[in-house]
Amino acid sequence: MKTFKYITAAIALGFMALACQTLDLEPKGLIYENVLLSSDNGVKKYLALVYQDLPIEDFNYGQNGDQRGYATVYAGGWHGGNQWQAQKSSAASAAAEACGRALSYGDSWGYWPYDRIRDINNMIEQLPNYKDNYKEEEYNALMGEAHFLRAFYYFGIVKRYGGVPLVDKVMDPKAPAEELQLPRSTEYDSWKFIYEDLKFAMENATASKAELGRANRYAAAALMSRAMLYAGSIAKYSQYIPTTGNAVDAGLMTMPEEYAEEFFQYSYDACKFLKDAGFKLLEGADKEQNYIDVFLKDNSATEDIMVKQYGPKTTTPWNTNLFHCWDAMTLPIGTNLSSSVGAAIQPSWELISLFELPAITDENGNPVRFDDPSDIWKNGMEPRCKANFFFSGMTESVSGTVIDVQAGVYSEYPGTAADGTEEVGGSVNAYTDQYRHRMPQPGQSKEINGQTVKVSGAHGLAEGVGDEGYTYMGTFIRKYIDTGINPADRQLFGSTQSWKVFRYGEILCNWAEAAYELGLIRGDENLKKEAIEHVNELRRRAGATEYQYNAAPADLGTDVYGFPIDENLQYIRDERARELCFENHRIFDIRRWRIADIMFQDGVYTHALLPYYVLSEGKWIYLNEVNLHGRKVTFDKKWYYEQMPGGEISKNPNIIRNDGY
Amino acid sequence: MKKIFYSLFVCASALFVSSCMEIDNFDGPDSHFTGRIIDSTTGKNILADQGECRVRIWEKSYSLNPGEQNIPVKQDGTFNNTKLFKGTYDVVPEGAWWPADTVRVGIGGKVTKDFTVTPYLTLFDFKAEVVAADSIKVSCRIDAPVAEGLPRINDIRPFLSLEQFCGAANCIGYYSSIAAYKKNINATWDKVKKLDDGKSEVYEFKIYVKPGYTYFVRMGARVKDTFEKYNYTEIVKLEIPQN
Numbered sequence: 011m012k013t014f015k016y017i018t019a020a021i022a023l024g025f026m027a028l029a030c031q032t033l034d035l036e037p038k039g040l041i042y043e044n045v046l047l048s049s050d051n052g053v054k055k056y057l058a059l060v061y062q063d064l065p066i067e068d069f070n071y072g073q074n075g076d077q078r079g080y081a082t083v084y085a086g087g088w089h090g091g092n093q094w095q096a097q098k099s100s101a102a103s104a105a106a107e108a109c110g111r112a113l114s115y116g117d118s119w120g121y122w123p124y125d126r127i128r129d130i131n132n133m134i135e136q137l138p139n140y141k142d143n144y145k146e147e148e149y150n151a152l153m154g155e156a157h158f159l160r161a162f163y164y165f166g167i168v169k170r171y172g173g174v175p176l177v178d179k180v181m182d183p184k185a186p187a188e189e190l191q192l193p194r195s196t197e198y199d200s201w202k203f204i205y206e207d208l209k210f211a212m213e214n215a216t217a218s219k220a221e222l223g224r225a226n227r228y229a230a231a232a233l234m235s236r237a238m239l240y241a242g243s244i245a246k247y248s249q250y251i252p253t254t255g256n257a258v259d260a261g262l263m264t265m266p267e268e269y270a271e272e273f274f275q276y277s278y279d280a281c282k283f284l285k286d287a288g289f290k291l292l293e294g295a296d297k298e299q300n301y302i303d304v305f306l307k308d309n310s311a312t313e314d315i316m317v318k319q320y321g322p323k324t325t326t327p328w329n330t331n332l333f334h335c336w337d338a339m340t341l342p343i344g345t346n347l348s349s350s351v352g353a354a355i356q357p358s359w360e361l362i363s364l365f366e367l368p369a370i371t372d373e374n375g376n377p378v379r380f381d382d383p384s385d386i387w388k389n390g391m392e393p394r395c396k397a398n399f400f401f402s403g404m405t406e407s408v409s410g411t412v413i414d415v416q417a418g419v420y421s422e423y424p425g426t427a428a429d430g431t432e433e434v435g436g437s438v439n440a441y442t443d444q445y446r447h448r449m450p451q452p453g454q455s456k457e458i459n460g461q462t463v464k465v466s467g468a469h470g471l472a473e474g475v476g477d478e479g480y481t482y483m484g485t486f487i488r489k490y491i492d493t494g495i496n497p498a499d500r501q502l503f504g505s506t507q508s509w510k511v512f513r514y515g516e517i518l519c520n521w522a523e524a525a526y527e528l529g530l531i532r533g534d535e536n537l538k539k540e541a542i543e544h545v546n547e548l549r550r551r552a553g554a555t556e557y558q559y560n561a562a563p564a565d566l567g568t569d570v571y572g573f574p575i576d577e578n579l580q581y582i583r584d585e586r587a588r589e590l591c592f593e594n595h596r597i598f599d600i601r602r603w604r605i606a607d608i609m610f611q612d613g614v615y616t617h618a619l620l621p622y623y624v625l626s627e628g629k630w631i632y633l634n635e636v637n638l639h640g641r642k643v644t645f646d647k648k649w650y651y652e653q654m655p656g657g658e659i660s661k662n663p664n665i666i667r668n669d670g671y
Numbered sequence: 672m673k674k675i676f677y678s679l680f681v682c683a684s685a686l687f688v689s690s691c692m693e694i695d696n697f698d699g700p701d702s703h704f705t706g707r708i709i710d711s712t713t714g715k716n717i718l719a720d721q722g723e724c725r726v727r728i729w730e731k732s733y734s735l736n737p738g739e740q741n742i743p744v745k746q747d748g749t750f751n752n753t754k755l756f757k758g759t760y761d762v763v764p765e766g767a768w769w770p771a772d773t774v775r776v777g778i779g780g781k782v783t784k785d786f787t788v789t790p791y792l793t794l795f796d797f798k799a800e801v802v803a804a805d806s807i808k809v810s811c812r813i814d815a816p817v818a819e820g821l822p823r824i825n826d827i828r829p830f831l832s833l834e835q836f837c838g839a840a841n842c843i844g845y846y847s848s849i850a851a852y853k854k855n856i857n858a859t860w861d862k863v864k865k866l867d868d869g870k871s872e873v874y875e876f877k878i879y880v881k882p883g884y885t886y887f888v889r890m891g892a893r894v895k896d897t898f899e900k901y902n903y904t905e906i907v908k909l910e911i912p913q914n
Contacts, residue, residue: 014675252822253897254770433849569857572823572895611825612847642848647899656738663736670897671739 043136048143053152054224056133060126060159061223062332065166066318067594068509069334069490072099073116094502097339097354105596106609106643107587109483109616110355114644115597115606120655121170123163124177130160131180147216154215158230161207165237168204169598170652172263172668173197193664194654196261198269201241205276208234212283219310222317223508228287229316232512234280235520240602241265242273242527247604250573251650255669263651263668271531274524281521289315289514297393297553304515305490306507315512323503336505337495340487342469343479346409346497353470356483357399359617359634364588365395366554370619370632375426377631383415383621386632394552398591400486402467402621407493408500415481416467417620418448421458423631430633433615435640437633446622450474458625471620471638482638484619489592515551516595518544519586526582535561538578545585552589557581571608606645613642698757703781704728705751708744708764711789712816716748717768718903720838720891724766726750726786731775732758746836767791767893767900769817789816790902791894792824795870797904799888802877804914810875811890811904812866821860825899827892828853829876837887837906852876856892883913 046052063080070093071080103110133156141149160178167174175192176199183190195203211230218226248264257263292313294300304313321331335351343352368390370378380386384403387396400406402415422445423430429441447458449466450473456465466472470480492507499505522544529537539559546556560577567575575583583603587596600606615636622631648670659665708724710717717724722743729737733756742750744766757779764771768788776784797811809829815821829852830842846852854874856863864872880886886909891901 252895255897434845572857612853615848647897659736659738663734665736667736667738 043132044140047133047136048140050144050148050152053133056129057155057159060129063123063126064159064162064318065121065123066509066511067101067598068318068511069336069505070096070332071101071594072096073101073104073112073597074099074114094335094339094351096335100355101594101597102592103355103616104643105600106358106614106616107361107591107596108355108357108487109618109637109639109641111477113641114646115601115649120657121167121652122655122658123166127160127163127177128180130156130163131178134160135180150214151216154211154213154227154230155225157207158211158215158225158233161204161211161230161237162233164200164204164207165233165240168197168200169237169240169602171654172257172651173200173261175662175665176200176203178203191662191664194262194666196265197244197263198261198265201237201244201265201273204237204241205234205273208237208280212280217287222308222310223319225316228284228289229512231280231283231287232315232517235277235284235517235524236512238273238277238280239520239524240598242270242277242524243602243604245270245273246527247573247602248650250571251604251607251647253647253650253670257651257666257669260666262666271528274528274531277520277524278528281517281524284315284514284517285521289313289517291514291518291547291551293551297551298396301394301397301552302488302493304513305510306493308508309513313514314510315514315517316510317508318511319508320506322506333503334505335502336490336507337492337500338502338504341406341491341500342413342481342486344409344411344469347406347411347500348479349501351502352479353481353486354478355487356481357485357487357619358483358637359619361587361591362395362399362485362619364584365398366390366392367395370634371427375428377423377427377430377633379624379627379629379631381629383630383632385630386621392552392554394554394588396488398487398489400488402484404488406491408495408497413486414453414468415470415484415621416464417471417484417618417622417633417635418446419456419458419463419465420445420622420624420631421447422626423622423624427631427633431617431635433636435615435636436638437635448473452480461625463623463625473638477639482618483616484621484632487592510593515548515589516593518548519582519589522582523579523586526579530576530579541582542578545582548585548589557585571605575605600645601650604650607647607650610643610645613644615640615642700754700756702755702757702778703751703753704742704755704760704776704778704784705753705781706749706784706786708748708750708766708768709785709787710748711787712793717744717766717788717790718905719744719746719748719766720840720901720903721746721836723838723840723900724764724898726762726764728755729761730756730758731761746838764788765898767898767902791815791817791821791896792892792902794827794890794892794902794904796873797890797907799907799909801909801911804882804912806877806879807886807888807909807911808875808877809888809890810873812871812873813863813892814870815860818860822894822896823859824856824863825893825895826853826855826857827874827890828901829878829888829890830903831878831880832887833884835887835906837889838903839891839901846878852878880909880911882911885910 046056099112100110102108104112104115173194173196176195181190208230212227215227215230245265246267249267290312292304292309320333323333324331338348338350339354341348368386372378387401400413402413404413431437432439447465452466452472453468454466455462471482472480522541525537526541542559549556563577565574565576566580567573617634618637620633620635624631651668653671654665654667708717724744726742728740742752744750755778760776760778761773762776763773764786768790771788792813792815794811794813799809802808830837831846832842887906888909889904889906891903893899893901
């Protein structure tokens with residue numbers, strides 16, 4: 011009964027508490043705009059989340075699967091933390107640069123970052139109230155930074171959906187629904203909106219490069235060169251995708267070709283702006299090491315325009331730092347190599363074959379015989395290619411391990427390369443059944459024709475180890491592999507090397523493409539020649555042979571895609587694939603060129619580059635087999651535009667759905 | 672003390688139950704919408720594959736901007752849905768034919784609506800025969816009922832199946848992965864190689880098959896429109912003798 015009394019007393023006290031009128035107190039632990047927006051450090055705090063969620067396709071960006079999206083914003087929820095699975099759903103494998111588990115563009119994860127855009131709009135609206143706290147140029151720099159950030163978010167949305175609602179002010183949640191339910195703007199207006207924001211940012215954001223990781227006017231110019239190139243190619247090529255419907259009719263997806271010139275010119279001008287500002291390629295005498303340094307060193311004096319930084323893994327509080335898993339997820343399993351998962355994406359022959367390297371088949375279609383598998387990279391390979399991939403026989407510098415890849419043994423190889431590389435998953439046929447030997451585990455030997463020979467390399471290929479950890483494609487990714495890392499950190503969440511968000515190498519690719527497209531539109535030979543000069547600047551740095559401008563280029567596109575792509579333009583695009591591989595550009599490039607649906611029509615296999623020992627001859631051959639797991643990359647035509655998120659349509663019935671679904 | 676808890680518990684349970692008392696007064700989906708897709712060149716049902724083409728419907732009485740529902744077109748060229756809510760729908764057949772107009776249909780009870788469409792391509796002179804103990808030969812030609820404005824023609828392919836359903840969505844995948852069993856035409860209609868009668872050349876495929884099996888075989892060709900679905904020949908049943 012006593013307890014009952016206490017309960018009654020407690021309830022009575024509760025009623026008394028309700029009578030207090032002063033519950034509406036300001037909590038003491040919160041910092042408000044008046045503090046945040048009145049100093050540069052406060053603004054940094056205000057923008058922390060905005061920076062963290064920027065749609066940068068970095069090490070933590072994934073395609074299909076639960077973890078698709080960016081490191082901190084993704085389908086599974088908001089701010090779920092760092093994504094160790096990112097490479098399992100890599101954009102590189104969806105673009106056939108590599109083979110991995112993600113085999114298609116990861117559409118419909120519902121990217122809709124209007125919460126961050128609201129934060130930025132709020133800053134743009136409120137900052138004038140605190141103008142007195144800043145010098146004129148400091149104030150302008152902050153406004154410029156805010157416009158750059160807003161443009162970056164819109165770039166992330168517009169490249170997915172086409173035209174979107176353009177919110178450039180803070181909307182009042184109490185306003186009538188009709189005012190809040192903004193319709194989509196046309197795709198052209200959306201790209202122009204991005205242009206206007208970036209133009210403002212280029213003129214106003216700081217010119218100082220002092221703060222690594224923070225946007226300045228050069229970052230704005232770099233985004234301008236990228237975004238306007240996207241817009242230009244969408245204007246030029248979207249006419250070739252015959253999707254029809256309400257959204258197309260309303261101009262919400264696709265743009266008329268006449269706008270292409272305007273956008274390519276914006277891109278061109280932004281590239282020139284960066285060259286005039288003194289950005290240049292990182293150069294060095296040792297071309298291979300120099301190319302590795304491009305991605306691992308702080309190159310803010312030369313090539314880096316904007317970088318995204320990471321810190322070490324934290325345990326308390328959990329996940330408050332940003333880190334990634336590039337080393338553990340791409341290196342093979344081995345002592346002081348990856349200690350967990352490993353080799354989740356592996357380079358494809360589709361990518362490697364774009365580089366300069368020795369022929370692996372002769373003119374009769376027979377595999378070239380090598381004395382050693384390392385002959386393929388020791389002689390006649392472009393240094394940039396060596397810096398991008400680990401081939402068998404290369405030494406990984408941190409562990410000192412020699413990469414050992416052997417796909418198997420051919421007791422003899424009487425046929426042509428085609429006999430051992432049939433277009434079925436794993437290239438299995440009567441010929442391979444007769445001559446080819448493989449083992450289930452790495453580093454195993456077997457008795458063949460009375461001789462005991464090594465069959466599988468220490469790092470693959472091993473048929474019984476699944477699709478990760480050991481190579482089944484014949485090589486590993488070397489690009490971005492940290493050479494200064496403590497080997498103990500080659501585990502999940504152990505990687506901290508920066509991501510080059512914008513670097514001058516990309517700008518030259520953008521410049522070449524924009525100049526060439528402009529040359530085509532205007533019939534200007536000088537612009538076309540200039541484009542090739544930008545390509546050759548990249549090729550000189552890479553240690554590759556320069557490309558000669560072809561004044562009468564063949565049309566390589568019409569027979570394949572149904573619209574013209576001339577030889578020079580194709581070369582410029584291939585150079586982009588070489589220079590920017592694994593930087594998550596490719597999937598968006600083949601998308602904006604509107605070639606992905608034909609490239610991957612009905613699904614295409616990725617191919618390996620596998621070294622085999624031919625027992626009867628004592629020599630080595632390389633074969634381009636279909637990947638062991640029979641994986642096919644696909645791209646549906648509808649993915650050129652993602653579907654508008656259903657949840658947003660239910661909130662805003664004015665949003666018209668994209669066509670083609 | 673215990674009594675109080677029990678009585679509180681009973682009261683709370685009663686509250687839970689009372690919140691479930693309202694009866695859903697909305698009728699279940701019981702309307703029936705069915706019909707045929709008629710090929711205007713033959714007057715018969717269109718030659719289709721199970722579930723590839725579709726009749727797309729939007730329930731306009733429910734929302735201003737509704738999501739779509741799809742009713743698949745069956746292999747015999749009909750479509751059927753018996754579980755629709757009564758209401759006003761916008762309806763359009765989508766598939767390997769020239770775009771049809773969207774029509775508004777009131778659906779309630781049983782509604783039958785036939786659509787007459789013009790296919791992009793017609794496949795004719797279809798021949799399929801066993802030529803050896805382990806191979807068959809199929810061939811056909813194509814024609815365009817409406818040549819003007821026809822989208823670029825993608826490809827022509829044979830489809831093999833071990834059951835009566837045969838087409839791009841119901842075929843033996845092995846044959847799809849082999850380049851020799853697909854002819855990429857990739858040209859506009861005026862560039863397609865033609866015979867004297869103005870219709871296409873003969874497309875022929877020799878296909879390896881397993882002895883002792885019964886195959887259902889047809890050919891399909893498609894154009895690069897929004898949907899990229901195939902126009903088909905009829906299906907032929909081939910029995911490969913056991914050797």
